[in-house]
Amino acid sequence: MNTAGTSTQPGTKLRFTKMHGLGNDFVVFDGVGQTVALSAEQCRRIADRHFGVGCDQILLVEKPARDDVDFRYRIFNADGGEVEQCGNGARCFVRFVHEKGLTAKTAIRVETASGVIEPRLLDNGQVAVDMGAPRFAPADIPFAAEAEALAYPLKVGQHVVEIAALSMGNPHAVLRVNDLDSAPVDILGAAIESHARFPQRVNAGFMQVLTPHDIR
Numbered sequence: 001m002n003t004a005g006t007s008t009q010p011g012t013k014l015r016f017t018k019m020h021g022l023g024n025d026f027v028v029f030d031g032v033g034q035t036v037a038l039s040a041e042q043c044r045r046i047a048d049r050h051f052g053v054g055c056d057q058i059l060l061v062e063k064p065a066r067d068d069v070d071f072r073y074r075i076f077n078a079d080g081g082e083v084e085q086c087g088n089g090a091r092c093f094v095r096f097v098h099e100k101g102l103t104a105k106t107a108i109r110v111e112t113a114s115g116v117i118e119p120r121l122l123d124n125g126q127v128a129v130d131m132g133a134p135r136f137a138p139a140d141i142p143f144a145a146e147a148e149a150l151a152y153p154l155k156v157g158q159h160v161v162e163i164a165a166l167s168m169g170n171p172h173a174v175l176r177v178n179d180l181d182s183a184p185v186d187i188l189g190a191a192i193e194s195h196a197r198f199p200q201r202v203n204a205g206f207m208q209v210l211t212p213h214d215i216r
Contacts, residue, residue, distance in 0.1 A: 016046075017096060018053065021088030027055045028096050031062040032071075040080030047078035059089050061097060069109040069116055071097060075170075077201065084114035085169025091127040094119045114169035135167040143171065144197040156191045163192070171202040180208045180216055 014036055017028045027046055029036045038046070038058070046052045055078065062072040073093050075086050093110065097103050098121055106121045119129040138145040143165045145152055151162045154173075164174045173192050177183040185206055192204040208216040 016053070017100075018055070019059075019092040019096065021091045024057075024086075024088040025055050026057050026059045026089055026092055027053050028059045028092060029061065030096075030100060030102070031060050032102055033100075036060055036062075038076070040076075043076045043080040044078065057083075057086060057089055059086075059093055059096075061093065061102065064111055066111065069111045070103060070105065071108065072111045073117075074113070079201070081201070082113065083170045083200075085112055085117075085131070087129055087131050087168060090117060090119055090129045090131075094121055094127045094129075112169070131168050136165075138165070141165055141167045141171045141202075142199055143202075144199070154192065154195065154197065156188060156195070161188065161192075165198075165202075171198055171200055172205060173198070173202045174205045174207055176207050176209065178208065180206055183208075 014029060014034060017030075019026050019028055029038075038060075043058050046058060047055050049055075057078065058076040060074040060076070062074060064070060064072050071093075073090065075083050075089055077083055090110070094108065097108070107118060108120075110117050110119065115132075117129060117131070119127055121127055135141065137148055143152075145165070151164055153160050154163050161175055166172050166174075173195075175188065175192070183206055189204040189206070192198075193201055195202065210216055
């Protein structure tokens with residue numbers, strides 16, 4: 001975990017922390033101890049891997065807007081758009097508020113754009129997050145499809161791939177591949193992420209089935 005500074009307004013510096021969960025990397029801002037107000041353009045600059053800090057998403061820890069929760073949790077994609085939820089981000093969020101001394105609780109209530117979640121810091125240092133039940137209805141994702149299905153054909157460039165589509169508070173597309181190491185993840189992932197059938201963009205994931213009980 002590395003901490004450094006960035007600027008949102010001329011003469012103003014913000015402290016941030018770089019974290020990751022399963023390779024999903026984040027720039028995390030403490031909006032409790034400092035005032036953080038990032039525009040979409042500033043988010044894009046921060047997330048830029050060539051000229052900024054570089055990350056998949058930006059996480060913002062804020063004071064709660066209601067009395068029955070401990071924190072407010074906001075998530076911004078690399079394109080600057082705010083999204084409802086991110087499970088890997090939620091795990092980093094919990095470690096962040098503990099390691100920065102923002103709370104001593106091991107179970108906290110966190111307000112998100114999709115509702116309240118109750119993540120827990122376990123004795124072994126890991127974090128458990130109940131993300132709720134996935135939603136598969138195309139309108140809930142959202143995803144342009146005539147009817148709900150287990151898998152959908154998706155034209156990507158000159159190829160047609162088969163994906164599963166669901167929402168965990170934010171859109172996800174999952175593509176099964178034979179070998180993750182040789183799969184064109186960067187090319188396919190970028191094309192799926194901005195595909196026209198996902199009007200709010202989508203998180204593209206790739207899955208390799210190792211055994212009937214193990215996936216990668």
